[in-house]
Amino acid sequence: MARDEGRRDPGLLLMLSLAGGPKHGYGMMADVESFSGVRLGPGTLYGALERLEHDGLVEPLESSERKRPYRLTESGDRLLRGQLSGFRQLLAVGRERLAPR
Numbered sequence: 001m002a003r004d005e006g007r008r009d010p011g012l013l014l015m016l017s018l019a020g021g022p023k024h025g026y027g028m029m030a031d032v033e034s035f036s037g038v039r040l041g042p043g044t045l046y047g048a049l050e051r052l053e054h055d056g057l058v059e060p061l062e063s064s065e066r067k068r069p070y071r072l073t074e075s076g077d078r079l080l081r082g083q084l085s086g087f088r089q090l091l092a093v094g095r096e097r098l099a100p101r
Helices: 010-019 025-036 042-054 074-098
Strands: 058-060 070-072
Touching (some): 010 025, 010 042, 010 074, 025 042, 042 058
Antiparallel strands (some): 058 070
């Protein structure tokens, strides 16, 4: 597994961004970069959004001008909460096993 695999998963990063409220593409890119240090390009962003929308995890809102905001769906919220819970469990095990003996 790559060192930053989970931290660099575009779908997870976008769902985390949308958990803070609806955002359009540029807003998501800026938010993701601010909390993760990962800079998503437009191709990565919109490809991931398309997959998330297809899976029912995010949905577009009515457009204002050329900007199309998205929001997390209930299914997306449940999936994100489950993933974060799993990460907490992994983090706890890792910390315990790496603690000084």
